[in-house]
Amino acid sequence: MEIAYYPGCTLRTSAKNFESSSIAVADHLGITFKELSQWNCCGTVYSLASDDLMKHLAPVRVLIRAQEDNKENGLDNKLVTLCSMCYNTVKMANHLVKNDEEKLDTINQFMDEEPDYEADVNVLHFLQLLDEIGIDRIKENTKKSLEVLNLACYYGCYLLRPEEASIDEEPEAPSIMERIMEAAGARTIDYPFKNECCGSYLTVTEKKYTAERTYKIISSVVNRGADAIVLSCPLCAFNLDRRQKQAKELHANMKSIPIFYFPQLLGLAFGINSNELGFNMHYVDPRPLLKEKRLIKR
Amino acid sequence: MVDITLDQDKKDFIAEIEKLSGQKIMRCYQCGRCSAGCPLADYMDLLPNQVIKYVQLGLDKEVLECNTIWVCAACYRCSVVCPKDIDIARLMEALRLLILRDDIEKMDINKIKKEEYAELPQIALVASMRKYTS
Ligand code: SF4
Numbered sequence: 001m002e003i004a005y006y007p008g009c010t011l012r013t014s015a016k017n018f019e020s021s022s023i024a025v026a027d028h029l030g031i032t033f034k035e036l037s038q039w040n041c042c043g044t045v046y047s048l049a050s051d052d053l054m055k056h057l058a059p060v061r062v063l064i065r066a067q068e069d070n071k072e073n074g075l076d077n078k079l080v081t082l083c084s085m086c087y088n089t090v091k092m093a094n095h096l097v098k099n100d101e102e103k104l105d106t107i108n109q110f111m112d113e114e115p116d117y118e119a120d121v122n123v124l125h126f127l128q129l130l131d132e133i134g135i136d137r138i139k140e141n142t143k144k145s146l147e148v149l150n151l152a153c154y155y156g157c158y159l160l161r162p163e164e165a166s167i168d169e170e171p172e173a174p175s176i177m178e179r180i181m182e183a184a185g186a187r188t189i190d191y192p193f194k195n196e197c198c199g200s201y202l203t204v205t206e207k208k209y210t211a212e213r214t215y216k217i218i219s220s221v222v223n224r225g226a227d228a229i230v231l232s233c234p235l236c237a238f239n240l241d242r243r244q245k246q247a248k249e250l251h252a253n254m255k256s257i258p259i260f261y262f263p264q265l266l267g268l269a270f271g272i273n274s275n276e277l278g279f280n281m282h283y284v285d286p287r288p289l290l291k292e293k294r295l296i297k298r
Numbered sequence: 299m300v301d302i303t304l305d306q307d308k309k310d311f312i313a314e315i316e317k318l319s320g321q322k323i324m325r326c327y328q329c330g331r332c333s334a335g336c337p338l339a340d341y342m343d344l345l346p347n348q349v350i351k352y353v354q355l356g357l358d359k360e361v362l363e364c365n366t367i368w369v370c371a372a373c374y375r376c377s378v379v380c381p382k383d384i385d386i387a388r389l390m391e392a393l394r395l396l397i398l399r400d401d402i403e404k405m406d407i408n409k410i411k412k413e414e415y416a417e418l419p420q421i422a423l424v425a426s427m428r429k430y431t432s
């Protein structure tokens with residue numbers, strides 16, 4: 001199965017291991033990500049102003065590329081994303097123009113160098129695609145069960161809110177990531193912060209806030225016996241991983257734990273070579289834990 | 299004492315915020331759920347429900363001086379818990395935009411240290427520039 005794929009900027013720079021592990025896992029399950037023939041940054045945050053359509057042009061342009069590529073390649077009119085922020089921005093812009101003909105028309109007329117957007121692309125997050133393909137397929141492909149790992153699945157905000165963007169039917173009690181990780185054998189814990197904000201982009205100007213959020217979230221999962229956090233957003237990953245440094249400066253007793261992208265662990269379960277999974281790109285090195293649990297050799 | 303009679307200026311301010319945010323500000327009955335759930339409330343000088351109250355009272359200068367709108371990370375936690383269906387994240391954005399659209403920038407990229415700049419993910423930089431510059 002082939003599906004149009006939008007990487008976004010961060011997966012090509014600071015989160016290369018998220019992309020390489022996702023592609024390897026998809027490949028393993030017989031899914032080929034067909035990268036859009038051209039793409040631009042989506043703007044990373046969905047504009048919340050009622051009067052400004054300019055900020056929606058970038059994600060709509062991405063959607064037009066998907067529509068045109070899908071026509072050319074004869075694919076179902078879908079687009080898959082990995083980064084939670086790209087997912088949210090493109091999904092919400094799609095939702096806006098699908099439900100507001102006048103705005104869609106204005107945007108189409110403004111971008112007269114592009115074909116009209118027909119507002120028909122179905123935007124999916126990779127987690128939804130995995131869920132659709134089926135838990136059984138993940139089970140069948142699991143060669144090395146993750147049963148030795150106790151995981152805290154962390155959703156953050158943009159996979160679940162606003163409601164129109166939620167990848168789970170129950171945005172306040174999501175379970176899609178748990179389902180997928182459990183299919184690969186892992187145990188998961190329940191904890192109160194899984195859909196609470198990590199401090200997001202405040203990490204640029206107010207490091208302390210994100211360090212405190214990181215401390216709260218990590219202490220909560222450590223207290224409940226988690227070995228690691230698994231997530232799907234390169235910004236959450238940055239905050240929960242790298243900001244452990246500042247969090248430790250503020251709270252010397254904090255225990256460090258590794259932060260994984262979900263496909264990195266699925267890749268291990270499927271027996272994919274760990275070089276493709278990028279465990280060397282973390283701030284808190286996950287390899288000691290993986291070695292201790294006998295999930296990797298070196 | 300706060301004067302709660304609304305003169306035309308105050309009414310105009312409220313109307314502008316309602317238009318920009320697309321939210322009916324007067325519906326808020328001050329239950330405080332938005333503030334109770336806000337993950338960043340600890341760092342705010344006005345709580346989210348106070349921000350709404352200030353807007354209801356037309357206190358434009360006062361509300362535009364609060365740090366709350368810059369501490370808010372647009373996480374939508376408040377928006378999903380409001381029993382009056384007010385999307386508070388949009389209210390915060392409208393208040394930010396009133397300032398940013400006057401060409402006032404709230405972030406100086408040159409102040410970010412080189413080492414930090416190199417390690418920050420693109421989405422963090424783009425998002426903060428979107429929220430703090432016009
Ligand atoms: S949750 Fe809604 S009604 Fe309650 S204080 Fe906040 S904005 Fe007002």
Ligand code: SF4
Nearest residue numbers: 336370371373374376
């Ligand atoms: S959107 Fe802003 S005000 Fe609302 S809960 Fe999140 S950080 Fe707090």
